[in-house]
Amino acid sequence: xxxxxxxxxxxxxxxxxxxxxxxxxxxxxxxxxxxxxxxxxxxxxxxxxxxxxxxxxxxxxxxxxxxxxxxxxxxxxxxxxxxxxxxxxxxxxxxxxxxxxxxxxxxxxxxxxxxxxxxxxxxxxxxxxxxxxxxxxxxxxxxxxxxxxxxxxxxxxxxxxxxxxxxxxxxxxxxxxxxxxxxxxxxxxxxxxxxxxxxxxxxxxxxxxxxxxxxxxxxxxxxxxxxxxxxxxxxxxxxxxxxxxxxxxxxxxxxxxxxxxxxx
Amino acid sequence: xxxxxxxxxxxxxxxxxxxxxxxxxxxxxxxxxxxxxxxxxxxxxxxxxxxxxxxxxxxxxxxxxxxxxxxxxxxxxxxxxxxxxxxxxxxxxxxxxxxxxxxxxxxxxxxxxxxxxxxxxxxxxxxxxxxxxxxxxxxxxxxxxxxxxxxxxxxxxxxxxxxxxxxxxxxxxxxxxxxxxxxxxxxxxxxxxxxxxxxxxxxxxxxxxxxxxxxxxxxxxxxxxxxxxxxxxxxxxxxxxxxxxxxxxxxxxxxxxxxxxxxxxxxxxxxxxxxxxxxxxxxxxxxxxxxxxxxxxxxxxxxxxxxxxxxxxxxxxxxxxxxxxxxxxx
Numbered sequence: 248x249x250x251x252x253x254x255x256x257x258x259x260x261x262x263x264x265x266x267x268x269x270x271x272x273x274x275x276x277x278x279x280x281x282x283x284x285x286x287x288x289x290x291x292x293x294x295x296x297x298x299x300x301x302x303x304x305x306x307x308x309x310x311x312x313x314x315x316x317x318x319x320x321x322x323x324x325x326x327x328x329x330x331x332x333x334x335x336x337x338x339x340x341x342x343x344x345x346x347x348x349x350x351x352x353x354x355x356x357x358x359x360x361x362x363x364x365x366x367x368x369x370x371x372x373x374x375x376x377x378x379x380x381x382x383x384x385x386x387x388x389x390x391x392x393x394x395x396x397x398x399x400x401x402x403x404x405x406x407x408x409x410x411x412x413x414x415x416x417x418x419x420x421x422x423x424x425x426x427x428x429x430x431x432x433x434x435x436x437x438x439x440x441x442x443x444x445x446x447x448x449x450x451x452x453x454x455x456x457x458x459x460x461x462x463x464x465x466x467x468x469x470x471x472x473x474x475x476x477x478x479x480x481x482x483x484x485x486x487x488x489x490x491x492x493x494x495x496x497x498x499x500x501x502x503x504x505x506x507x508x509x510x511x
Numbered sequence: 512x513x514x515x516x517x518x519x520x521x522x523x524x525x526x527x528x529x530x531x532x533x534x535x536x537x538x539x540x541x542x543x544x545x546x547x548x549x550x551x552x553x554x555x556x557x558x559x560x561x562x563x564x565x566x567x568x569x570x571x572x573x574x575x576x577x578x579x580x581x582x583x584x585x586x587x588x589x590x591x592x593x594x595x596x597x598x599x600x601x602x603x604x605x606x607x608x609x610x611x612x613x614x615x616x617x618x619x620x621x622x623x624x625x626x627x628x629x630x631x632x633x634x635x636x637x638x639x640x641x642x643x644x645x646x647x648x649x650x651x652x653x654x655x656x657x658x659x660x661x662x663x664x665x666x667x668x669x670x671x672x673x674x675x676x677x678x679x680x681x682x683x684x685x686x687x688x689x690x691x692x693x694x695x696x697x698x699x700x701x702x703x704x705x706x707x708x709x710x711x712x713x714x715x716x717x718x719x720x721x722x723x724x725x726x727x728x729x730x731x732x733x734x735x736x737x738x739x740x741x742x743x744x745x746x747x748x749x750x751x752x753x754x755x756x757x758x759x760x761x762x763x764x765x766x767x768x769x770x771x772x773x774x775x776x777x778x779x780x781x782x783x784x785x786x787x788x789x790x791x792x793x794x795x796x797x798x799x800x801x802x803x804x805x806x807x808x809x810x811x812x813x814x815x816x817x818x819x820x821x822x823x824x825x826x827x828x829x830x831x832x833x834x835x836x837x838x839x840x841x
Contacts, residue, residue, distance in 0.1 A: 264655055273652070344630045371651055371658075372789070374633050375621050378589070382625035387590045387701040390618045391771070393710060408771050409614045409707065411718075412764060416705040417588060423701070428771065430758035471665040472630040475646065477656050480811055486803060486819035493826040497834035500802060503818055504835075507800045508779040510722050510746060511838050 248400065248421075250293045250302045251354060252327065253364035253376060254286040254309050256318035260369065271474045282318045285365025287325075289427040291434040292395055293363055294326045301397045302361065304328050308353065310338060310346050316450060323445035324437035330450035337455045337462040342472035345465045347379035352458035361403060362424045366391050374426075381424035389417050390426045514545020517605040517667070519596060520556040520568055520576070521615060527556075527564050530611035532679035534672060535572030537638060539680065541607060544640035549684065550574045555599050557592055557693070559585035569686030576686060577603075581693025586704035587615050591695050593622030598694060600627060605667045607645065609638075612671040612770075624669045631669040632660045634789070636676045649673075653788040654811035674770075674793060715749060715765045722748025722779045725768055725795070726756060729784020729805060729824060733761035738828045739783055745835040751775070753791045769794035783824045787812030804828065 258264070258278040267274045296302035307322035309315045310333035319330035333349050341349075364377040374390070381388030393414055394406035401421050406414040408428050419425070437445070455462060489496045505511045518534040520527060535552065542551040554573035556565050558580065565578040577599055584591040596619055600608055608623075610616035612634045624631040632638075632647035636657075639646060644661065647670050651658040662668040697703075717723055724743040726736055736750070743750045750766060757767040768775055769791040780798035785791060787803070787810055795801070796815050803816035804824045813819045820827050 258652075260653070264652060266656070273656070342630050344625065344628070347625065369653065372634065372649075372653065374617055375624075375631060378593075378618070378621035379625040382593070382622045387588075388593075388618070388622060389589060389702065391614060404705070406710070407614060407618070408710070410770070411773050412710050412767075413707055414710045415587065415614075415707050418703045418705055420701040429754065430764075468630075471663040472632075473661045473663060474658055475661045476659040477651065478659075479809075480650070480654065480657050480814050486801075486813045486816035488808075488813070488819050488821060490821070493822070493830035494834070496820055496822075496827060497830035500818065500820070500831055501834045501838045504746075504779060504800070504802075505838065507817070508722075510748075510779050511835060 248302050248360045249304045249306070249358060250296065250361040250363070251306045251308055251357070251359040252286065252290045252293055252322065253350065253362065253380065254290070254307050254318055254322060255283045255368045256280045256309060256311055256315040257283045257368055257370040266477055270476055270478065272477055280314060280317070282321045283365050283368050285367060285369070285427065285429055287434040288429055288431050289363040289365050290322055290325060290327060291432045292427055293361070294435065295432065296397060297326070306331060306357070306359070308350060309333070310349055312339070319450055320445055321437065323448040324442040325435060326441060329448055332450050332452045333458070334452055335454040337465060340469050341465050342469045343373055343375040344379060344472070345468045347376055347383055349458055349460060350376070350380050351383045352460060353453050360421045361397070362422070364424070364426045366426045366428050377424050377426035384422070384424070386422050386424055387419045388424045389419055391428045392425050393428050393431055395425060395427070395431065513547035513551055514542050514607065515547065515551045515603070515605045516542050516553070516607045516609065517600065517603055518552070518554050519608070519610040519616065519620065520554045521611055521613060522556070522558060522561065522564050527567055528611070528613070529679055530613060530674050531568065532572060533675070533677045534609045534611060536680035537672060537677045538609060539572065541638060541640070541645060545606065545645070553577060553603065553605070555579065555596065557584050557595050562688070565688040569688050570683060572680040572682070572684055573686045574684065576688045578688055578690045579693045580690060581695065583695050583697040583700055584693050588700060588702035588704055589618045589622055590700050590702035592619040593626070594695055595693060596620065597623040597626040600667060608667045608669045610671045612673050616671050620669060620671050629665040629667065629669055630662065631671065632662060633671045635670045635672050638670060638672070650789045654792065675797065710764060717749055717751055717766070717768060717773050717775050720749040720775065720777050722746045723751045723768070723775055723777045724748055724781045724783065725751035725753065725785060726783050727753040727785030728755045729786070730756070736761065738825060738832070742781065742828050742832045742835070745832045745841070746779070748777070748779070753785045753788070782812050782816070783828055785812055786810040787815065
């Protein structure tokens with residue numbers, strides 16, 4: 248059984264985030280990047296299936312600029328067998344639907360039975376790519392899996408995280424797309440041996456021409472998902488900030504707890 | 512003109528979820544801003560044996576409730592709900608479609624969006640008309656920034672809406688209910704519901720707590736939670752946590768406050784070393800009084816806190832514990 252993990256290279260959360268000149272996104276010049284945290288869990292889930300002999304191949308796919316190949320290398324060093332990199336200047340500024348269409352075009356001859364993705368990307372937090380790919384492939388989908396098992400060759404059982412510490416158990420007929428919540432497993436790290444081995448692993452790079460995708464259609468789609476403003480959250484209603492030595496601050500806090508909550 | 516709006520209703524345990532009425536309130540406002548009125552607001556309800564629930568929605572916000580009933584959709588699956596939502600959108604051709612940003616809403620609404628060929632603005636905190644078109648406001652970069660999206664000429668414009676972002680509709684309406692066949696049968700579904708269960712056995716119930724002291728990644732290590740537990744004990748409260756803490760196994764999952772953990776509304780919530788990712792904030796912003804202690808002055812948690820302290824939690828929290836004990840005469 249062939250499996251695929253959809254991954255994304257995202258800015259590290261401790262990067263210096265600044266808004267760009269147009270006020271429509273972050274200034275990417277100052278950022279450092281790494282593999283999206285959610286995707287590490289998705290990759291680990293597939294590697295465990297492979298360790299258990301339930302999956303024969305684990306492929307990692309990303310869509311992004313040249314720098315994104317580093318995230319693919321991280322996956323290969325951690326244990327993925329090969330990579331697919333969708334890379335084309337025509338995809339700069341593409342909306343999630345176009346990205347999903349490109350992914351579906353890139354894997355159409357691959358025959359993946361199980362496709363995993365992180366629940367969301369740590370930068371845009373969109374939560375779209377997994378379900379989009381599922382629908383475009385006309386395959387079932389489950390999001391936010393906290394447990395995942397392959398029941399037999401044709402079914403995946405996922406426990407979808409609900410609210411209030413509950414899960415919904417759902418059986419999906421393969422091929423299927425499942426997005427993974429953090430905490431589903433403990434992702435392994437790349438070993439030195441893995442890092443060396445990764446250098447010899449294949450990354451297939453594909454562009455829009457290979458995918459028979461039209462830049463005009465991508466631009467039209469992007470116009471239906473346009474960020475017109477990116478701004479820091481409004482401060483107005485923010486907290487009153489207390490300053491001073493810890494013991495003085497603590498006394499001020501106690502005074503407020505007493506007045507405002509009555510719990511003391 | 513006009514602005515026709517379809518909302519996806521949700522129900523659970525034989526009752527309509529309150530988020531449904533939040534969507535209806537938002538839909539009423541948007542219909543008005545778009546040049547229409549209450550008659551433009553419809554709801555889609557999916558399930559089995561839901562006739563009475565449909566009447567309840569028609570009496571509280573929806574001009575028409577489209578009631579898709581079928582044995583195959585007695586329980587939620589993305590496959591079943593997604594297909595019905597998609598086919599009803601195609602038949603109704605609304606201008607705006609709203610679902611709640613709940614585990615089921617975010618699961619099925621993007622499936623319908625991709626089927627129709629439009630994107631979807633997820634986890635919106637606000638939607639409002641500006642210059643004659645609706646703009647969709649959400650958080651990006653885990654709450655560091657507010658993003659405003661223009662969905663251009665997308666038809667429909669689809670969104671999932673954060674729980675609690677809008678006050679629920681409280682008016683009375685005299686809407687109608689229209690039953691339609693679900694259009695999916697069990698044999699055709701590629702996803703099968705197999706039950707709902709507690710994710711983990713746990714003895715902690717934060718939903719009933721009057722005081723919660725929560726620790727986040729900033730606590731640094733599981734063995735350092737002592738200061739958090741001491742403060743909770745001094746206040747007679749419970750210990751909560753943000754998602755990274757439970758993911759890393761520092762505390763059991765039932766301590767997690769947030770969209771995937773529990774939603775709490777204690778009289779007092781103290782967030783220590785929690786930056787305030789949106790997933791955490793939606794679970795605690797209803798608390799009566801919120802104190803945030805964090806070393807990062809720009810942490811989003813200060814945006815929802817009543818009072819904040821920028822500093823080292825390992826200095827401030829023990830000092831607060833001592834001050835609480837002194838105040839109680841302990």
